[in-house]
Amino acid sequence: MGDWLQVSASFAAKRNEKFLILGRKGSGKTAIFKRFLTERNPSEFSYGHSFNDYPWQHHDLQAQTGVPEERRFFHSWKYLILMGLAKILLNQDQSQPWSEQSSESMQALEDFVVDSYGSRDPDVRQIFSPEKELRFKGALKIPFLEISGERVRVRELPPHIQEVNQVIQEHVLRSLNPENSYYVCFDELDLGFGKADEAYSQRLIGLILAARDLFSWADEAKKSFVFPTDDI
Structure with missing residues (x-):
């Protein structure tokens, strides 16, 4: 992929026309990934996942049972993306809180992330660590979910993750500043891939x-964030 094609693909993603960028090895996908992470704009914020050292074994524990095979990891990926957005909101976006409504949601997100992971900016390798305890309180309590002491270990998350994602998503939506754009990017997804x-x-x-689900949700909510994804 030539430089002009890389720029074209980047613009298409930033205009919310694409959420997925495909290409063979050497076609320039990583260059696009790096462009999103390194270009500076006061109203654009990005976070990148590079899976060279990603703990796949912990992610595999999040597979849901009793659902179609193609959806076994749907909610665990959604949780990871939402955590990426929370990291951006808590650590990069200096416009926060941008409204009275966002103030409460930003506090709820901060309480959840800090109480659960011990930092406003947790390492991606901690997100699915089986013994981590996710802690829900205040504005981020999970409706109709009985959790002893308002806590649940990550290894026990799969049965509850849909409800967890719904509540976190609502607070992320309220927090996103409509004047800004937010990007969660993935690279190196082909490492270790085998057709079998x-x-x-x-x-x-x-x-x-x-x-795709969160891309559509953002579009309907008139928010702007996309997920350019490196794939086979």
Whole structure:
């Protein structure tokens, strides 16, 4: 992919025309990924996931049972994307809180992230650590979810993750400043890929479905964030 094609793909993603960028090895996908992370604009914020050292074994524990194979990782990817947006909001976006409504939601997100992971900016390798305790309180309590002491270990998250995502998504939506753009990017998803590895295919499908779902949600909510994704 030439430089002008890289620029064209970047613009298409930033105009919310695309959430997925495909290409063979060497076609320039990583260059686009780096462009999103390094270009500076006071109203644009990005966070990048590079899976060279990503703990896939912890992610695999989040596979849901009793659902179609292609959706086994849908909610775990969605949770990871929402955590990426929370990290941007808590650590990069200096416009926050941009409104009275966002103030309460920003506080709820901060309480959840800090109480659960011990930092406003947790390492991605901690997100699915099985023994981490997610802590829900105040504005981020989970409706109709009985959690002893308002806590649940990550290894026990799959049965509850849909409700968890719904509540976090609502607070992220209220917090996103409509004057800004937010990007969560993924790279190196082809590392270790094998055509015979069915579980790996399921993970990738789950990510694409989760990205498309949140992309559509953002578009309907008149918010701007996209997920340019490096794929096979």
